[in-house]
Amino acid sequence: xxxxxxxxxxxxxxxxxxxxxxxxxxxxxxxxxxxxxxxxxxxxxxxxxxxxxxxxxxxxxxxxxxxxxxxxxxxxxxxxxxxxxxxxxxxxxxxxxxxxxxxxxxxxxxxxxxxxxxxxxxxxxxxxxxxxxxxxxxxxxxxxxxxxxxxxxxxxxxxxxxxxxxxxxxxxxxxxxxxxxxxxxxxxxxxxxxxxxxxxxxxxxxxxxxxxxxxxxxxxxxxxxxxxxxxxxxxxxxxxxxxxxxxxxxxxxxxxxxxxxxxxxxxxxxxxxxxxxxxxxxxxxxxxxxxxxxxxxxxxxxxxxxx
Amino acid sequence: xxxxxxxxxxxxxxxxxxxxxxxxxxxxxxxxxxxxxxxxxxxxxxxxxxxxxxxxxxxxxxxxxxxxxxxxxxxxxxxxxxxxxxxxxxxxxxxxxxxxxxxxxxxxxxxxxxxxxxxxxxxxxxxxxxxxxxxxxxxxxxxxxxxxxxxxxxxxxxxxxxxxxxxxxxxxxxxxxxxxxxxxxxxxxxxxxxxxxxxxxxxxxxxxxxxxxxxxxxxxxxxxxxxxxxxxxxxxxxxxxxxxxxxxxxxxxxxxxxxxxxxxxxxxxxxxxxxxxxxxxxxxxxxxxxxxxxxxxxxxxxxxxxx
Numbered sequence: 001x002x003x004x005x006x007x008x009x010x011x012x013x014x015x016x017x018x019x020x021x022x023x024x025x026x027x028x029x030x031x032x033x034x035x036x037x038x039x040x041x042x043x044x045x046x047x048x049x050x051x052x053x054x055x056x057x058x059x060x061x062x063x064x065x066x067x068x069x070x071x072x073x074x075x076x077x078x079x080x081x082x083x084x085x086x087x088x089x090x091x092x093x094x095x096x097x098x099x100x101x102x103x104x105x106x107x108x109x110x111x112x113x114x115x116x117x118x119x120x121x122x123x124x125x126x127x128x129x130x131x132x133x134x135x136x137x138x139x140x141x142x143x144x145x146x147x148x149x150x151x152x153x154x155x156x157x158x159x160x161x162x163x164x165x166x167x168x169x170x171x172x173x174x175x176x177x178x179x180x181x182x183x184x185x186x187x188x189x190x191x192x193x194x195x196x197x198x199x200x201x202x203x204x205x206x207x208x209x210x211x212x213x214x215x216x217x218x219x220x221x222x223x224x225x226x227x228x229x230x231x232x233x234x235x236x237x238x239x240x241x242x243x244x245x246x247x248x249x250x251x252x253x254x255x256x257x258x259x260x261x262x263x264x265x266x267x268x269x270x271x272x273x274x275x276x277x278x279x280x281x282x283x284x285x286x287x288x289x290x291x292x293x294x295x296x297x298x299x300x301x302x303x304x305x306x307x
Numbered sequence: 308x309x310x311x312x313x314x315x316x317x318x319x320x321x322x323x324x325x326x327x328x329x330x331x332x333x334x335x336x337x338x339x340x341x342x343x344x345x346x347x348x349x350x351x352x353x354x355x356x357x358x359x360x361x362x363x364x365x366x367x368x369x370x371x372x373x374x375x376x377x378x379x380x381x382x383x384x385x386x387x388x389x390x391x392x393x394x395x396x397x398x399x400x401x402x403x404x405x406x407x408x409x410x411x412x413x414x415x416x417x418x419x420x421x422x423x424x425x426x427x428x429x430x431x432x433x434x435x436x437x438x439x440x441x442x443x444x445x446x447x448x449x450x451x452x453x454x455x456x457x458x459x460x461x462x463x464x465x466x467x468x469x470x471x472x473x474x475x476x477x478x479x480x481x482x483x484x485x486x487x488x489x490x491x492x493x494x495x496x497x498x499x500x501x502x503x504x505x506x507x508x509x510x511x512x513x514x515x516x517x518x519x520x521x522x523x524x525x526x527x528x529x530x531x532x533x534x535x536x537x538x539x540x541x542x543x544x545x546x547x548x549x550x551x552x553x554x555x556x557x558x559x560x561x562x563x564x565x566x567x568x569x570x571x572x573x574x575x576x577x578x579x580x581x582x583x584x585x586x587x588x589x590x591x592x593x594x595x596x597x598x599x600x601x602x603x604x605x606x607x608x609x610x611x612x613x614x
Contacts (some may be wrong), residue, residue, distance in 0.1 A: 018499070025528075026402050030314075033393035056410050058448055074585055077543055079508070123370075125524055125526050126526065129591065144526055145524055145526070146521065147524075150458050152363070182517050183516055184520055184521075184524055185524070187366075187513055187516050187521060187527040187529070188510070188520075188521055188524045188525055188528065189509050189510070189524075189528045189529060190528075191506065192506055192528040192529050192531070192532055193528050194568060194572075195502055195506060195565070196528070196531075196564070197568070197583060197584055197587050198561060198564045198565045198568055199498065199499055199502060199561060200587040200590050200591075201583060201587055202402055202494070202498075202557065202560050203494050203495070203562050203585065203590070204586065204587070204590055205560070205564075206494055206557075206560070208496075209490055209491050210496050212597075213491055213495075214491075214494060214495055214590070215590065215594050215597045216452065216597060217432055217452055217454075217491055217492070217495045217496075218594050218597075219433065219451055219452070220430050220497045221495065221499040221500050221503070221535050222494070222495040222496060222499050223594060224499070224503075224531040224532075224534065224535055225499055225531075226587070226590055226591040226594050227531065227591065228528050229532055229584070229587040229588070229590070229591060230588050230592075231584075233580075233581050233584035233588065234581065236580070236584050237577050237580040237581045237584065240572045241575055241577055241580070243571065244572055244573065244575075247572060248569060248572060248573060250509065250513075251565070251569055253509050253512070253513070254505060254506060254509050255562065255565070257505045257508050257509050257512075258403045258501070258502070258505045258562070260559070261501060261504070261505055262555060262558055265501075265547045265548065265554060265555060266551070266555060269438055270383075270544050270548055272539075272544075273543070273544040273548070274540050274541065274544045276504060276508060277504055277536070277538075277540035277544065278538070278540045279508065279511065280504050280507040280508055280511065280533070280536040281537050281540065282537060283507050283510070283511055283522065283533055283536070284436065284507075284533040284534065284537035285537075286522040287522050287530060289532050290361050290364075290522050290523055291524075293554040
């Protein structure tokens, strides 16, 4: 594939940044890639495993001369990082990010950026429950969505170039506005994560069912919740604090519906339950048809067997 | 492997029964296996795909001469099926079931059974979101738990023989009482299922986020919920109606905890959120260590890619 950017700087070296790096190098999408992480330990790990062509000890050094700078830090610190790097940006450079929340990131980052750089916020809908510099792999974004959320008046060429990078990673790219983005991810990601965290917490609290039993017998559904609930605590704390309104709205609706189902159980209303469960089945079929999951009957079990 | 039962009858021919059949045949665990399903269409499908050595058109015919009879029907109809088959049972036979709820099944089935048969309720913690006679496969129970819930005074030999069958399927077998069983599965399976159903229902209701968007962008967590929420509606209706108390108790606790987290979000209490999310991560590690899931970083993604 053709090179899209000559110099790229990755700020924050976790799952997303490391996956971006390996994908850029595999496909020749970027020339030199510099990297910076706040923690000295992370920088050391990065140097050890060859993550980034050059690991820098300051943000200023990392962004110096870069054509694309991608903020891969928790959304709660995006503003501070933007303020720190702003004086060192090359005129004409593009700044992007990979945060799970967009309105808040735009509000916090934009004011710091000089007029002569382009800001094209992005959000790849990809991840695993692992985090840190060792967790990345170049296939992470393949056939996953990356949502671009450009602010009004952004240079179309800057957007097109960032799109080319993500498409180079194998991602499916779509554009939408920040408001809509934050609601969509509240439904498809943020509320489900909070719910999974809650259910896992309940299980942990319930002393009559011993920890070992909850773990032993997890295959019945609970296991899928723990996978979600194992994600990075700092990232998710920031997500909920910065996408507060949309998440609380969805959780409010969730609670309403849950109460209606609880009432149906209490009253023995089998018809209500059956109709509800039949409806939710159709959504699952849609997801399989959309290619965002597999229909394999023993899905996810293969690796879990004891030898 | 050695034959455990000479004649087995499977009543109800869905995911569990068909998986049991293929496993029994693969390993020679049973001599002749008869099968019965209420629906003529299911019986026809079973004959077509060779599911059961002999598909019978009545329960009486299926259980005639059987050493083991396994009720693989929704828990809501276990009592009726038991009443229908009771007069035709061979003295000394063992009756078992695979229902997800045990106290209710024992209450409904026991009164119908003659004194000269053994009743050993069982619950394999295994399944997929697929159902019906075509959905079974012989590996379904491998390294999964099967809980035996014998009533007091049951012949130890009858229990040991049923255990041998399940161990023959590759399952890990444990015994516990009905009350405890129903609470454990309420935590690890029933409550998570109701919660997943609810979240999928909320997404479906939310018209501002179009259906196609919810489906397109599902990889962020929602996808795992839809997998759970695609399970058989009749089976799950019956589970909630028959394990009412334990499920409602767990849901009550869940709602309490969810409210506490919602309050933390509303008040911007990042410390509370971070501490909670850190705690739930540990449970996930326990599950991986217990061999009930895999730690692979791109878990579950392989099959979902578009070519």
